[in-house]
Amino acid sequence: MKRALRAASLLAALAMTPLVQAEGVDYTLLSFEDLHGWAEDDHEQALEAFLETCGDLKDPAWAPLCEVARTRPGARSFFELFFRPVMMRDGNPPLFTGYFEPELDGSLTPSDRFRYPLYRTPPEARAGPFVSRREIEEQQLLAGxxxxxxxxxxxxELFFLQIQGSGRIRLPDGQVLRVxxxxxxxHSYRSIGQELVRRGIYGAHQVSAQVIRNWVRRNPALGRELLWxxxxxxxxxxxxxxxxxxxPLGxxxxxxxxxxxxxxxxxFTPLGAPVWVEKAGRDPFNRLMIAQDTGSAIKGAQRxxxxxGTGDEAGRIAGQVKDPGxxxxxLPIQTAFELVPEGEG
Known part of the structure; x- marks a missing residue:
């Protein structure tokens, strides 16, 4: 599951943890002139996203910056005046993927059409490892x-909703339930895309979320086993x-x-920090973004x-993203200089 960490306690722990150099990681202090396309970006949009979460950053280096941001300064000047760009590399190749918020059709009551339940966490699952997906679905252990x-x-679509970790359920009366x-x-996540490649059904370059959906629907029995x-x-x-x-909530x-x-x-990257992204590959862009989410598959300094966004079109685009960059x-100036003293970058 990609969106597996969503607790405010994670933020609190990270916000109060000093950022220190990690073994095996190369840190380089850059200038804003080193950021390709920096001057052309819409920094106001990035500032709006930054304001969504900056109030939760209690670290002494961040809290004053949030106060300044709330005065609605010129966005580009704000970032250039109070931050310094730091490149972190751990030896692994950079990789950008995409995610989205699914939107499914559903109901608050079961019917012949709406037969597949979303469950709350059962009490026994909070105490440690619980039964597998196969057991939950095949034996209907949680029903009733x-x-x-x-x-x-x-x-x-329910399976992919679980991978994304959050989404919207559009009800028959037009109302929307957010989960x-x-x-x-x-249990540890195992990729069904990689399993299709292992079986020789597709090559690695062919697998996408939509390809998996289509294969499972064409092969109902084998598809159910694949999901399990x-x-x-x-x-x-x-x-x-x-x-x-x-x-959705991050x-x-x-x-x-x-x-x-x-x-x-x-x-590597503090939650709430601005991040300059230079994505290559299909539909490349250079953009200031905000680190507001995590995921169990997101590991590494350049990952x-x-x-x-939300819905099928966002899902189609996100499912095709697997790009370098x-x-x-x-980082706040003081933090950046403590991490990479001038002359070392």
Whole structure:
């Protein structure tokens, strides 16, 4: 599951942890002139995204910057005046992928159409490893216990909702129920895309979320077995305090922003920090984004997941992203100089 860390406690722990050089990581202090396309970006959009989460940063180096940001200064001048770009490299090649917020059709009551439940976390799953996806679905172990939040009409889309970790359920009366990550069964995530490659059904370059969806639907029995290859199972919770116009909650328990939020590895990049992204490959762009999310598959100093928005079109675009590039973290001046003293970058 990609959106597996969504607790405010994670933010609190990271916000108070001093940023120090990690063994095996190369740190380079850059200038804003080194950032390709910096002058052409819409820095106001980045400032709006930064304001969404900066109030949760209690570290002494960050809190004053949030106060300044709230005065709505000129965005480009704000970032250039109070931050310095730092490149972090751990030897692994840079990789950008994409994610989105799914939107499924569902109901608050089961029917012949809406047969596939989203469950709250059962109490016994909170105590440690629980049964596998296969056991939950094949034996219907949770049915009838009052744990159902809603029912949807497509088991494949439900599977991908679990991978994303949050989404919207569009109800028959037009209302929208928002759900977020509530827990998991304690089993490690296993990629069904990689399993299709291992079986020789597709080459690695052919696999995408849509290719997997189509194959599972063409092969119902084999498709169900393929989904069970991933033993990890995600439970949900209702999200009541986020308007339909705003993005889903990220790891900082705040709404994330389409095209301006990036999920990172917080072992390297502080949550809430501005991040300059230079994505190559298909549909390249250079853009200032904000590190507001995490994911179990996002590991490394140059590994990031770009949030593309809500719905099928966002999902189509996100599913095609697997591109190189580079990522540069903007740190408060004092923090940047403590991490990379001038002359060492």
């Amino acid at each position: 216990r009052g744990l159902e939040i809603a029912w949807v009409d497509d088991p494949v 977020g990550y509530g827990g998991n069964n304690g 290859h991933n033993p990890s199972y995600v439970f949900f919770r209702k999200i009541r305090n986020v308007s339909a116009e705003k993005g 790891a900082m328990n705040r709404s994330i922003t389409s095209g301006r939020t990036v999920a990172v590895d917080p072992a 990031a997941d770009i949030f593309y 580079r990522m540069v973290v903007l």
